[in-house]
Amino acid sequence: MNKVELLAPAGDLDKLKYAIIYGADAVYIGGQTFGLRAAAKNFSIEQMKEGIEFAHSYGRRVFLTLNIIPHNEDIKDLEMYIEEIKDLGLDAVILSDPGTFMFVKQHAPELEIHLSTQANNTNYMSANFWHEQGVKRVILARELSFDEISEIRLKTPPTLEIEAFIHGAMCISYSGRCLLSNYLNNRDANRGACSQPCRWEYQLVEVNRPGEYIPIEETDKGTFFFNSKDLCMIEHIPELINSGLNSLKIEGRMKTVYYVANIVRAYREAIDAYYRDPEGYQYNPEWFDEIRKASHREFTKGFYQNKPTDKDQLYTSSSYIREYDFIGVVKSYDPETKMATVEQRNHFSVGDKIEIIGPNYYSADQTIEQIINDKGESVEKAPHAQQVIKIPVASEVKPYYILRKPKEGLHD
Structure with missing residues (x-):
């Protein structure tokens, strides 16, 4: 049985090391450009070299994010950046833009390419298209159920790997394609500078009564009506593996060392327990208790079992629970x-x-x-x-x- 990959976020070199030590099979990192998490510390070229060497010494892999949706002004730096990173020993690059994809294929054909969730891949036809172009792995959009993932696996060749998010923050917009941040304070979410306005509290203004702010209240604390709960699928390891996924991805390049280590160790234990005895596998509630000991919001199953409802949003606060x-x-x-x-x-x-x-x-x-x-x-x-x-x-x-x-x- 080919074992599913546990893929962890690494916002800096320290987090990369903890993710590997605590059981990640692979990590995804960002450089100081093109990586969609401008607020994370990210990696210099020298830090990438050290991180890749560290991961490879443990037999683990490192993927680099190149998944911003670039404007013309961004492209001028792309050629130099690809030249800097192409011989570092990266195991794959993650991208979403067709132009960036074409450029990498031309200038660094030896690099394995994974298609980012930003590309909004929700069906097997799209997955097959990208595979025929040379994509090794498709990272599925978050808006898919177990049944849809299973059908994608059934109708794509085994040479195509498929990956999905299983834990972490959920975006109010379609697989991260959000324009709220651009509109409200001119920070481009699709170029790595999201200000997370989905987590803000809002009030209503009636057009004929300017300046009169009417609270939209579920409780006396107000309503954060764009604010999603965090995804947590620790209870569904067998379903995730049996759906045909090759990689299970944890969100959180801006999280702490402790968060990364603790979430990885819980999922590592759950995955290994399944492979030790698939028939006799039993879910251990202690794994969820461990996950709750890291900073989190309330949890949701996302789209895996059904489309989210009002029960999957947080209306009272955007704060994390830190016990x-x-x-x-x-x-x-x-x-x-x-x-x-x-x-x-x-x-x-x-x-x-x-x-x-x-x-x-x-x-x-x-x-x-x-x-x-x-x-x-x-x-x-x-x-x-x-x-x-x-x-x-x-x-x-x-x-x-x-x-x-x-x-x-x-x-x-």
């Missing part, structure tokens, strides 16, 4: 002293109850009994960002393990 704080990462561990060297990411103190997570679904709870700063002094708190400290940890931990703690009062 846990990401407080540090392990840099090293001394088994003789049982002391872990930790780089702090958020404030924590002696007496805090924390959880430590790692790859292969490792998890352990403990209380912080001591904090030693870089001067060897015992202190009560670790308040400084990226402060390097030491704490006692009874069980052996390794670099890239993550420390988190519940929000105060959450589990009292």
Whole structure:
């Protein structure tokens, strides 16, 4: 049985490493142009080289996004950019624009090409067309059901790979083709600069009463009527695999290291559990509990089972639910002293109850009994960002393990 690929977002080099360590089969990254996520840190050419070398050392793959919808002024830089990236060892480039596709085919024919979800591929005829042009993989539009995906798989050749999003933010517009941001504040979503106006609160103005703002209220907090819930398909691993998908994609190049690691580890465990015993596979509710420990909105199944309804929108707030704080990462561990060297990411103190997570679904709870700063002094708190400290940890931990703690009062 060919195993489905778990594809993770990597907004920078650090996130790429955590995604790989925590179980992603492949990552997708963006350069500093053409990548549709201008707000992410993204990768310089040197960082791409390092990231590709790191991923390949683990036998994993790296895909580069080239999926903006370019204007004339963007094209002048394309030739130089393709020359810079074509020999880096990338495993594929992701694009949506036919002109960009033609250019890559002419100037870097050795690069594998994946068709972005921005191309709005919703049927098998379109998928076959692009495959005949030389596309190796089609990333399907989000607006497809399990039945539609299965039919696309049935009516396309096995040489064409198909990929779909299974987790992360949903766009109010058709597979990301949004113009709200352009219209409201002149930031082009289709060139990577979306200001996410779908998450804003709106009020109604009647044309004959200018300046009189009428709230559109589901509750006394107002209504965010463009604001979708987040996609989460952790409960449907067998259906995703059996629909014929070759790759399961997590959204989130602008998310934190902790988010990427935690979401990847949950899906990795669920996918591996299915392949260990497809007939006896049982969904484990702990996987969903783990996913909820990363920043999220309420969840939806998107279009997989039926078309979304009013139940798939968030009307009260655009804020994320954050039940846990990401407080540090392990840099090293001394088994003789049982002391872990930790780089702090958020404030924590002696007496805090924390959880430590790692790859292969490792998890352990403990209380912080001591904090030693870089001067060897015992202190009560670790308040400084990226402060390097030491704490006692009874069980052996390794670099890239993550420390988190519940929000105060959450589990009292």
